Amino acid sequence: MSHLTPPRQLPDADASAPDRAAGTSPAPTETETESAATETESAATETESNASSHEDPTDEGAEAGARGEDPEETGDPEEAEEAGETTGPLPAADADEPAPEDDEPPTGHATPEEESEPASQATGSGRFGRFGRFSRIGWTGWIGRHPRTAAGVRVGTSVLAGAFVLGAILVPDRLDRFSFQNFLRLPVEVLYLAIVLLALPSKARRITAAVAGTLLGLSTVLKCLDMGFYQTLARPFDLVFDWVLLTDAADWVKDSFGHTGEVLAVVGVIVLLIAVLVLSALAMVRLANVLDRHRSTAVTTTLVLGTVWITCFSLSVQFAGVPFATKGYSQFLANRVQYVRDGLGDADVFKKQLAVDAYADTPSDQLLTGLRGKDVLFTFIESYGRVAIDDPAMAPEIDATLNEGNARLKSAGFAAQSGWLRSPVTGAGSWLAHSTFLSGLWIKNQQRYRTLTTGDHATLTSYFQKTGAWRTVGIVPGVRKSWPEGKYFGLDHIYDSTHLGYEGPYFSWTPVPDQFSLEAFQKLEHGKKNRDPIMAEIILASSHNPWSPIAHIIDWKDLGNGKIFYKIKKEGTNPTEVWKSAKSVRTEYRKAIQYSLDSLTQWMQRYGDDNTVLVFLGDHQPVPTVTGGSTSRDVPITIVARDPKVLDRVAGWGWTDGLKPADNAPEWAMNQFRDRFLKAFGPQS
DSSP states (O other), X not given: OOTTSOOOOOOOOOTTSOXXXXXXXXXXXXXXXXXXXXXXXXXXXXXXXHHHHTXXXXXXXXXXXXXXXXXXXXXXXXXXXXXXXXXXXOOOOOTTOOOOOSSSOOTTSOOHXXXXXXXXXXXXXXXXXXXXXXXXXXXXXXXXXXXXXXXXXXXXHHHHHHHHHHHHHHOOSXXXXXXXXXXXXXXXXXXXXXXXXXXXXXXXXXXXXXXXXXXXXXXXXXXXXXXXXXXXXXSOOOTTTTHHHHHXXXXXXXXXXXXXXXXHHHHHHHHHHHHHHHHHHHXXXXXXXXXXXXXXXXXXXXXXXXXXXXXXXXXXXXXXXXXXEEOHHHHHHHHHHHHHHHHHHHHHHHHHHHTOOTTTTOOGGGSSGGGTTOEEEEEEETTOOTHHHHOTTTHHHHHHHHHHHHXXXXXXXXXXXXXXXXXXXXXXXXXXXXXXXXXXXXXXXHHHHHHHHTSOOOOHHHHHHHHTSSEEEEEETTOOSOOTHHHHTTOSEEEETTSSOOOSOOBTTBSSOHHHHHHHHIIIIITOSSOOOEEEEEEEOTTOTTOOSOOOOOOGGGOTTSXXXXXXXXXXXXXXXXXXXXXXXXHHHHHHHHHHHHHHHHHHHHHOOTTEEEEEEESSOOOHHHHTTOOOOEEEEEEEXXXXXXXXXXXXXXXXXXXXOOTTSOEEEGGGHHHHHHHHTSTTO
């Protein structure tokens, strides 16, 4: 019989029978013997049936008794663990050990009186239900059978919880700051948490730990976002303005790695977010319980570590150049709060700037008089940054491309001058750079962009439209959705990716190769006869991240409807392979910039004339993977014209002759270009 089986209940003795203990009881008769045996066998059968059915609420008490536990004790598995740590688990009885056959129930087994108690009393609490009870029994029973393993699990779980919390506090928000030494520091925030948790009563301690853990998890997620933004935009995630960019990021993943890649990325991010929040909260609660169970040791340790932190902080103790005593997490939170406050207050600052326009009251007949009768093309080359010209690994090839382009233009009678502009963004955010260049305002975030494009502040392109002397058009192959901002920028007609006649493939993010976009502009606008002068904003997108695969120059006569690019795409590289190596990424970036420059200079040589004025520039630097952590936001800008009078107007700018600006060429903020250009080509010049 199992040790879990309740003791047999013998039939009640006859009250009138003599006491057997006195030794005077007569021997039972045969009939009485048979009756007693039958009743005993029936009671044993009924008892065994009850034991196997799990319906008797006293089973738990019996099992608890077998382990030496009080059947009245209540608590969850965590409390059972604590009890185990205090008293130590008792060895479990052998499952096949027979029950004692004495009249008195063995120690630890339920008595008949206990069996008659309600189920809630037998288990200590009715809130667990049947399955909750037996789950608890199984857990605590496992602890009793494997005390060393259970102790190891408890210690290991506590160590992992501590490592998780410590790591979440110490982890930097930039990938380039990861180092082993950063995790060998003593953060003051850990000491603050220990003091607070030790000072609170039990219930408040658990609640505080759960809340603090959740907040720690949220800050960890924010650090992960910062890592991504620093890698892409060289700045932290903006909690006020950057939420819209998450959608753009998903679109970029879809364009680069397909719909399946997008779905997997989104699902992975959601799962990771939930996991971080849950694990952070559980880890903090676990540590709070450990502190409470070992209160004396925890208080002493906290005091010692507090003294160590104050001493090391005061003496600026460092190991491998990293301060040992740190309050970096508190500083991180303080910076984020200030960042949010600055963002919320930026709207009022920008409204004041928006109201200022030096040319708002200038009559239209006095605007851009130095360019009347000219076709003026403002062309942006995606991600064409200073790194392409200055970086030793790319400079030789880019120099060769610029020299070839310069020779090509000279052979067609063109001259050029180049300088530097400082973009408001880096890595991405082309539309912010475009609007900064055209509006003359510093458009550094999405809120400013929306405020600008929903107002009436004039842009360089809208001033061309205001004169009535130009037809204003936009060649924007990167636009694949409705773009109402086009009207704000003063464009009479917009050609997006669906209106250029392209029937070829996408090149990752790039919907239309640059060479085809320029040829489409020639066919749709520039090549028409008996037309008005054109002011065009042209976006060349082939050099957009991820730079794989990229097109290459083909004979302009073979472009057709673009289907020839299917073959060219197959010959290109795979972005998933390219992005495994920073060197490969930089190589493909350099090739993409060369393709864009070749497309533009060849178009000018082929279709430009005396009345063509080209202004081309980069919108921002590429991502840090390419720039190597450079903080420069400079981009090259060049003016190309055949008419010498055009370049004479900008002779005072101090720019460099040719397509490559010198290292010491003037550097302007990008928002300064609009007014300087209007002044140079106005009547006062």
